[in-house]
Amino acid sequence: MGKVIGVTNQKGGVGKTTTAVNTAAGIAKLGKKVLLVDVDPQGNATSGVGIDKRSVRYSSYSVIIDKVKTEDAIMHTQFTNLDIIPASMDLAAAEIELVEMEHRESRLKNALALVKGNYDFIFIDCPPSLGLITTNAFCAADTLLVPIQPEYYALEGLSQLMNTVRKVKRRYNQYLDIEGVLLTMYDGRLNLTQQVVEEVKKFFPRKVFAAVIPRGVRLSEAPSFGMPIMYFDKSCKGAISYMELSEEIINNNK
Numbered sequence: 001m002g003k004v005i006g007v008t009n010q011k012g013g014v015g016k017t018t019t020a021v022n023t024a025a026g027i028a029k030l031g032k033k034v035l036l037v038d039v040d041p042q043g044n045a046t047s048g049v050g051i052d053k054r055s056v057r058y059s060s061y062s063v064i065i066d067k068v069k070t071e072d073a074i075m076h077t078q079f080t081n082l083d084i085i086p087a088s089m090d091l092a093a094a095e096i097e098l099v100e101m102e103h104r105e106s107r108l109k110n111a112l113a114l115v116k117g118n119y120d121f122i123f124i125d126c127p128p129s130l131g132l133i134t135t136n137a138f139c140a141a142d143t144l145l146v147p148i149q150p151e152y153y154a155l156e157g158l159s160q161l162m163n164t165v166r167k168v169k170r171r172y173n174q175y176l177d178i179e180g181v182l183l184t185m186y187d188g189r190l191n192l193t194q195q196v197v198e199e200v201k202k203f204f205p206r207k208v209f210a211a212v213i214p215r216g217v218r219l220s221e222a223p224s225f226g227m228p229i230m231y232f233d234k235s236c237k238g239a240i241s242y243m244e245l246s247e248e249i250i251n252n253n254k
Helices: 016-029 044-048 060-064 091-099 104-113 132-140 154-171 191-203 217-225 237-252
Strands: 003-007 034-038 082-085 121-125 143-148 177-186 208-214
Touching (some): 003 016, 003 132, 016 044, 016 082, 016 121, 016 143, 016 217, 034 044, 044 217, 060 091, 060 104, 091 132, 104 132, 132 154, 143 154, 177 191, 177 237, 217 237
Parallel strands (some): 003 121, 003 143, 034 082, 177 208
């Protein structure tokens, strides 16, 4: 059965989608069968693996709201072992539509249960908010991967996120755990970076990944070409770091 990992941080601009796309692609490149599920209305994970959002017939919206068969929404990407359930613009309305629905928090979980056996890992790219779609992702997930930019406000958002995790654990998914915290846009030369890293390690003992993701121009360029970084420029620092993270996650889940 595939392990379901939600990639989440309600603070925007921390490299959440970059992490979802590149970790999913990295683990797939290492020989695991991976499904990437894009439930962010912006749909950046979808375009990040080279899929035109306008050409999508069924999306995560179709699966969550219209109960389209999960298999029908899965698209193969051009990258080794990597499939995706793409996002569509309709997702922006899903928050409102879910309010009226029965079992509204477990619709994604039920949909993914039908295909879990086909994959080693399933990554969910969550929206940068803590609404009903994110609650669906947290109910479906076994663990959460939290990218954090080591800056002054990083820890403020973390306590809010952990409050939501506690609520979801209490009400819907008692087994939800933290897969790990990933430091992104990392610059080890800054004193502030070191201070934030120490704080994060206190907040999440033994949960901070050894791999860190540096700032890099190539990482920002790759999505506009619709390619994960290890296919766009496998020798750049970003690609090497995401491959290290991918190996670390596989090793942690042996």
